[in-house]
Structure formats: C-alpha cells, structure tokens
Amino acid sequence: MTVLAAPRALRAAIATTPDPGEDVRLLETREFLPGRYLLRWAAAGIARRVRPGQFVHVMAPRTAGLLLPAVPVAGFDRAAEQITLLLSKEDGSALLALRPGDVARFDGPLGRGFEVDPRSRFLLVVTDTDGLARVRACVDEAVATSRQVALLLGARTIAEVPPSSLLPDEAEYVIATEDGSLGQRGGIAELVASYEAWADQCFVAGSDGLLRRVAKLAAGRDARMGVARLGRKRGRRPVRGASPRRRLTWLQVALPHEVGCALGVCLGCVVRGVDSQLRTCREGPAFAAPELRWELDQ
Amino acid sequence: MTVLAAPRALRAAIATTPDPGEDVRLLETREFLPGRYLLRWAAAGIARRVRPGQFVHVMAPRTAGLLLPAVPVAGFDRAAEQITLLLSKEDGSALLALRPGDVARFDGPLGRGFEVDPRSRFLLVVTDTDGLARVRACVDEAVATSRQVALLLGARTIAEVPPSSLLPDEAEYVIATEDGSLGQRGGIAELVASYEAWADQCFVAGSDGLLRRVAKLAAGRDARMGVARLGRKRGRRPVRGASPRRRLTWLQVALPHEVGCALGVCLGCVVRGVDSQLRTCREGPAFAAPELRWELDQ
Amino acid sequence: MTLDLAVELAPNRPGRLRLRHPVLVAAGGAGYGNELIEAVAEQKPAAIITRSVTREARTGNRPPRMAGLPDALLSSVGLQNPGLEAVLHRQAPRWAASDVPIIVSICADNADDISAMARTLDMRPDASGLELNLACPDRGRHGEPIGHDVAAAETATVAARAVTDLPLIVKLIAGAPDVRIIARAVAAAGADAISAIGPVPALALDRDRAGARLGTAYGGLSGPTIKPIGLRVVYEIAQVVRIPIVGIGGVACLDDVLDYLAVGATAVGIATAALGDPLLPGRLGEELAAWCEAHGVSDTRELTGRALPRRKDRGSLRMGPFGR
C-alpha cells in the first residue's frame, strides 16, 4: 500500500487560511454508535481558529491521500485546545487505525464556516445521523457564546440516534425517527416549523432530501414571519455570498466535502449556485440557502 | 476499504494439514532492519506442528485477503509455543499494523517443509536478506535437535545484513556482502563450496540467482564427493518428491509463495518440475533441488 | 415473510439453472470445484463455474503466474488444463454427486472448438450449464480477444448455442470499446445470461525493476481494485439487455454483492476473494439472506437494478444545487 509522506504545508499558503498544517495528537477514540466514532484531538491551533462548518484536510496518515481527506470539525473546545471529529467506518479513514497518543497532521481549518450573527440569541441546528459531523460545532459555538441552541436530529431508527452524551447539557436535543422508535415519528424537517419563530438563525446539514425540505420551509418563512428581505434596506446591494449578507440569512447549510484539492483548482466540489457555480471547498462548505439553486417544487 | 471477516477453517480441511485455523496473539514486533520486522506470536498449535519451510495463510486481519496472505514461518519455539514471522514493509501485510496483544487468525502450518534426514548432523543454510524468512526455521530445528548449523547470508551491503541477534548463539553466522562492507566481499554462493564437504544437507532460499548458483554447485557435488546417487541402491525406484527421497537429497530449496489459494486449485503457484508442473503450495514450498527443472548452463 | 433468494440464470429454460441464492464462484475461484464441494457441508456457493477448459490440453503460462498487489491480484495462469475430455473423465463423476450446480467454462478462438466442446457437454448429465469465455485471444486477429469484436463474439455464441440447449452464459471482458454492443449481439445470438467482467490487463514489476513480475509480463488484474470498473460495465450492459447478468469483479463482502445487484446483476460471482477464503461465496449468500430479512426484502430480485436510471428521470432538467 503506497502511503504518502507528510507533505509540507502548502494548501494553507494558498487557501483561505494563512496557517500551515498542524501536528495533532489523538486523545480518545470512542464508538458512539456501531461503526461510528468520535475522535478527540489535541489541536491547539485549529481549536483556536476554527469556526463551525469548517473542515480539515488530513495530510497524514492517509492511504495515498485519497480516502476522504476532508473531514468536518465536529466540535471544539478552545480552552482545552481540543477538536473532535466524527467518522464512520465506511469512510475508511486511516485516522480510525490510530490509537491515543498517535500523531496526525491536519491542514486547516479550511473553507468558509457558518456565519453567526452577533445579534442572534437562539440557534436552531437541524441534521441527521450522517450530517451531524458538519453542524455539531454550531452547538459548541452557541454554548461558548452563551446562546441558546436546539439540535433537531432525524434518524431512521433508534439504533442510529447518537447518544445525548455527544452534546453539552446546555443544548436542547430533539429527536425524530422514521419508525417512531425514539422521539417523534416521521422526518425531522417536519419539526422545524415549530422552531422557526423561536430561532434567529438555522444551520442544517444532512441528506439532500432534508436540505431541500428545510430550504423550502425557509423560503416561505420570510413571508410568514413578516421579515424584511435581507439587506434590502441597505444602500449598496450586498454581494451574494459576502459574510455580512450570509450572516443575515436565516438558513445556512453545510454541504458535504470529502475529496478533492481543497484548493479551489480541481472543480470537483462544484455545486450549482443561483448565478454561478460554487466550489464547496472555497465558497463553502457553509452557504446561505439563497445562494444555492434549489429549484424547489413550489 | 473492504476487509473480510475471518473465515471458518476450511483450507485446513482440504489441505495437507488436518488442523483448523488458529487464533494467534502478537507478542512483539521488532524492526530489525529499516523496514523489516520480526513478529513473535503466541501460537501453540502451529508452533507444535510446524516444520521448517512451511508457511501460514493469514486469514485475518487482512486487506481483502490479497496482500501476501501466505507468510513463511521463520522461527518457532515449541516449548514456549511461539512462532516468528519476518515481514518487510513492502509486503504491505496488515499484520504490521497490529500491536502486542492483538489477535490474528492463521491457517497452517501449510505446504511441505524441508525434510531433515534423521542421520544428518551438520546443516548448512544459505540465504539472502529476502530469503531469510523461508529458511531461518531450519536453524531453530537444528538447535532443537542438537545438530550443528551454519547460516550463510549474502546481502548487497552491511545495511541489509540482519543482526546476529536474530539467530540463536548455537548457529554459526557467516556473511558476505557485495560491496565488502561486512564479511566476505562478493556473493554468498561462492562460500558454499567450502562447506559442501562439512554439510550433510543444505537448505537454501533467496533470489533466483542465488538458487541457481547453489543448485549448480550441488549438481556437481555428488561427483566431487563420491556420493552414491540418491536412492540408487534401493529396491524400488522411489517416487520423485516422496519424503524419503527428498530427505536423502543434499540440497533442498524453499521457493517463495505469496498469494494464491494455498489449496492446490488455482495453479497460480506452479513452477516447472523435471517431469511435471509442481505447485509451490502443495508439492512445496520446499523442494529437493533435483525435482526442479533448472536448465542450468553447464 | 417468506424469503426467496433463488434466482434463475436461464429464465427461458425454467428450472435448468435455478440457484439457491445469488452468490456463486466465478471461473478460476475454485478450480474444477470438487475440493470445495467435498469440504463444505453448509455455506455452499450457489454454483461453481469451473476454470476455463480448452479442447486440447494446455500447459499454461510460464511462471511466475501470480503477484499480490495492494487490494488486487495480478495473474496469468494461461489456461493450464488437461483438455475437456480429461477434465470430464476426472472431475465430472463427482460433480454429478453434488447438489451445487457446476457450470463448465470453455474457451477457444474458433467456432469448431467451441461447437465440439459444447456438443460434448450437451451429452453429459453432470454439467448444469456452460460458460463461454470470450477472453480468448483470437489468433486470426493479432491476438486481440474475441470479446473485443462484435462479429467474433456473435460467431462464438452461435457456435455454442447451435449445438446445445444447456444454459449458456457468455462472459464478456472489460476491455471492449463499447461493451453494450457486444452484449446486445451476444443476447441476440442466444445467450441465456451474460457474465462480466474478466480480469483487466495490467502489469507489475519485479522488485528490482529489471523486468515484469509475471513470466508472461502482462497479467489480469482482479480483486477489490477492479470493482468500480466491473460495476460500470454491468451498469452499461443492464441497460441494453433483458437476460440475467452475473456481476463479477472485486467482490469480497456483502456490500459488494448488493452493489452488483443494484447495477443490474441477477447473480454475483467471486474468484479472487474466494481463493483467499473458499467459504466466502456461501457465507455471503447467508449474509444476503440475513440482510434481506433485516431490510424487509422478500425477494432478491427486488434488489436487481435498483440503481439503474429510471426512464422518467431521463431528460429531466430539474435538479438542485448538488445535482439531484
């Protein structure tokens, strides 16, 4: 098996972040669901700078650099200088073979994270078992900044519901399962409506279907809530995708980003935006919902 | 990455050995040369039955069962119920990722080992860095049965010479390097001549070139030594490849066997015999030199 | 829920090649099958396809014949076999005694040999079917395999079909410029089923890089590494023929079986991984049954073709930001 030697930090030099790669030390691997693991790392630099929605590019160890090198930062503790990743066995990441004390090298944090408006007090996070890794850090952000946060999670069945120990006590954790084996029966998107008035902002990641359903709901929310269209009252029309504009958007989504250059050059991570193609690794992985071309059935 | 679950013991049921696969526990991994490792295992059943030249088929862990599942047993200690394997990083064996205490499953011992004549007192072992794993167990056999043994090892340079700590003190360890950086300068085959009178039997494994050179020497030895042709005085002409005949042969070679069914059905391990094709996994990996079609330049 | 894992590989000849479950041993994965049959009481493969047999004996290729690569096997056995008559003489009596169907793979580069072998097998009660291996290099076309050429593939299929009504599987190779054309031709020429893929031509070097690692230089790549190629080929074939497909190439675990079914295979064959673990095909049959039970699937045929494009999707312009 060809294994690449650890590269020097380069992506960082050209990417959104000016920081070089970092040697990180594995503190703990915990199987929180069958085949799903939480990995906690000592990673001072990344923990200090990371924003929810950002990812790291695993430079070493890896199997020829190809097995899902991009991994979302699922949690952070700036005081303890730690980050957590959530990985599933099917990802085949070489990180799962490591044991506590082992060292890996991560390039990051990379990409654009969620924009949390300073004035937002109530944050809604909506996800499913697979999407959790991409939005879980919003909960840490909320707790660190003394906001209220609710995390709605949908799963097929109770066996796929992550334990509440994955979340800080401060977070409200609401569950729906398709078979009704835990929490509400049905899809989690159906629960979003009852939070839309409460939440100042909503962050979502999960299956395509979940994203579409929540996006559709959000598209109708402004009207229902009587909210002014974002940015309308400002003098200059803000640039789509610009931070201030994103910050004011009720719904932001984090798209999956697993492989590719994370540099913006391979165009492998492209998704369709409203008026251009967007690269998940550079313009994302977090997007304001209105930036994306949803073409929803309305 | 697909990883096969541990299969039940089957090869054993149809193979030369009537024994099922065995769970073995790693005791120690030691890097004895850069990129080359000695792995010591608690493996009571295999240690009890193994003969020098035999191999095990690694059933678990493995990467889809393909990366060199056949590994020669490089050493054994019947009293301690241990065996050792020698692996190099290039083999890419999943065994190298294990740590002490981890369990693997081996099918074996498989194949036909060397035949040591009960009357032989002086054993000569000839090899090179890569071949060592296939013949090193002859030394353990010799020591266990109070025979004298000399191991001649050829390497390109001192950096590729395994340390003498790999061998018991009782063994004579003779080295030649191509660049003269340790021991005699030149090929190891050149040293065999000075042992041919001393040795009752000779066991060799290594590069094709080494095997050919030693085979050529051995082909002329009978005449030089005035040794009667093997088996000639017996009533019935012994079957080529039969144990008694092999036992009387001065030179036996262990051929490499890395992949394939180890069952005799895939014909992937075939080598050319004097009057038929021979399967390394069943008729070998140890062969009497006269069984093989050398087509030596004479 | 009654669970039906059985599949028909020759639906036009009902019951003639009915398998208890969809996982079989592909050609080369168990020799002529008897060692395996005799050792296994449970976890039996659905069927065993023999290694390919030629009309006359062949000594096979110059060693070394196999090399282990990361997640793959490179091999070039070269059809070593004692010829069809000898194989039948030595092996067939035991086939008859087994309840695992034996499908005899035959290989030749001319219609005469194919007809002769198919005729011979037609008269034997011990073979449950025939696989025609189109990987044979055609001496008439600078050694390019028969399976690369529509006309040659068609001729070969007709040569077998004309003389036997044994279930006939035709094995395609991955290297054809457009495998769909070959698949259509072979189906039209009377194949009961199609199997694909065979090994992918490849090469590996000796440790010192002074030459190729195999005696023939070139070898066929098989094992997990080739699965994405095999899935592509089966996905292509499944969209153009209606006969059953045996998906082969890199199967080593249940996920691989489910993948091949999803792209349109009715059954799945295993060679390389069965060399390392001869019980694998039978065990995966059991695992498939358990999986179906756990997922409320009562007939594996429900799984076949699930991932193929549905007609209504074609030409649809509606798609979201990530293409769905």
Add this chain to the structure above:
Amino acid sequence: MTLDLAVELAPNRPGRLRLRHPVLVAAGGAGYGNELIEAVAEQKPAAIITRSVTREARTGNRPPRMAGLPDALLSSVGLQNPGLEAVLHRQAPRWAASDVPIIVSICADNADDISAMARTLDMRPDASGLELNLACPDRGRHGEPIGHDVAAAETATVAARAVTDLPLIVKLIAGAPDVRIIARAVAAAGADAISAIGPVPALALDRDRAGARLGTAYGGLSGPTIKPIGLRVVYEIAQVVRIPIVGIGGVACLDDVLDYLAVGATAVGIATAALGDPLLPGRLGEELAAWCEAHGVSDTRELTGRALPRRKDRGSLRMGPFGR
C-alpha cells in the same frame, strides 16, 4: 558524479521542452497552474499540464463530480472551463512570469476546433507546449472517445501538428482495444511525445444504492488503483514508438516514478495525488535525484525502459523452474 535529471520531451525540437527533472503535474492536477506556481518556491514540478481547455466555454458536468474510493478517486468534472481565449487572457500572463513550463491541454472532437486552438497557442509565447487530449467523446461516433479509433486519433494529431511547431504531446486513453496501434499512428502523424493513461471509466454507487454516486453516473477512475493498468499501457507503447512517453496513472510515491521509468516513460505525470498534496511532484523530483545519487545513476535516462523485454531474451527457450 554529475547528476543529470533533465529530460527532453520533444527531442526533435531541442531545448523547446526541456524539463529540469522527470516529474510533472498531469492535466487536472493543478488547474491552470498559477495557484501552485505562486505558492511554491522550491520543490517545483518539472512542468504543469493544465486542465483541458476547449474552444468555447463549458459549464462542466452535473454534480456531484467526485467520489473518494479506496485508494482511488472517481471523477467526472466534464471539462468545465471558460474557453481557450478566456483562459489565455486570465492565466497566461502569469505563466510567462514563471520558470515552470506550462503545457496547455486542449480537447475537442473535431479537427477544426483542434486546429483553431493549436493555432491560437502557436502565437503565444507563454505556453511551452500543447497536450492533445484524445479522451474527448466523438459526437460523430456515438460518443466513443477519439482515442479509441486509429483514424480519428491520427486526424486529430495532424490537425494540431499542421498548424504549430510547439512541442506536441498526444494523450492516449487506457480503453483502446490495442493502444499500440494508436500510439504508432499518432507518432507517425507528428506527435513529439505521448502521454498515457487518462482515467479508466468506472462507476460507484450512492450509500443507499438508489443511484450512481456521481451526477453523470460514469466517472473516470484515477489514483493508485490504476497504476498496474497504466504500467501495462506504457509498457505496450514503449515497445512500438521511439518518441518520449509521459507515464501517468496512480503515481503517488518514488517507487511509482521508478516503475513508470522502468517500463519506458521518459517523464511521469501526477494528477490525483497532486490534488491531495500539491508539492508532491516537486518533492518526488528531489527524491529521484537523491535516489539516483545513492544508486550511482548519473542520468535518469539510464532508468527509462530498464524493465522492457530485451531483444536477446525473445524466443529464448531456456528458463528455470520459476520461469527465469
């Protein structure tokens, strides 16, 4: 010992495409090159081949476009690019400022477009060479790639050659029934060098197996998994042409570079592994230099073709028990 790592990719145009060492970035491995060039001061790749450019702009394929597989990448970007003029306008000024030669990959399914693009490039000082990508599906031949067909490959090569004397590399694909025939034709038509291989057509499924993982269903397989296929193709080509070959496919470490050189490549290209680690091509150039020094090799050309069959070996009947 003076160490000469330099290689000429267009020996008939001396000095026009002389590389400092043999490891370059293959098409798609670094976009149009400027991000990489501007970030790297040392460990520079020997050259950068741009992602393929078409005459008119293309929006590329429907997402998702990439999937990570074990030791491989499946991708289908679909030639997203703003068209040659726009690429030259935005990117070429910075190419001119760099000392890393930029080779522009062009792609089209008709001679007109190829001529037009080659002519445009011929007039620019900033491109050091031209790579003609024969993977383009030919609309005139049901979308079969140009590189599958001798006549189409020849026409395409002539179309470029006739209008430029820039160094011309023609990139072959792995899927041709007999790549040697294409290689010979392309060399005869005036290619200065040949590169191979491009990605291997393959497919992967979504996690729930309800459809293909990529938006286009099919994708191209690249990365370590395809190396044995790439080595086979280069080994084949090297036996029939005398022009330099750029070996591509699955290169990720020094051993891979040495392998491609041994089967006849003069230089080695990296795409997939360079996506993960953009410094890799430059670093492997340095590692190669160190290796040559340690092994007493003074010129990498000594390594090229070492594993190819030597004439004297051919037809030799003498071989030992293991075939040597």
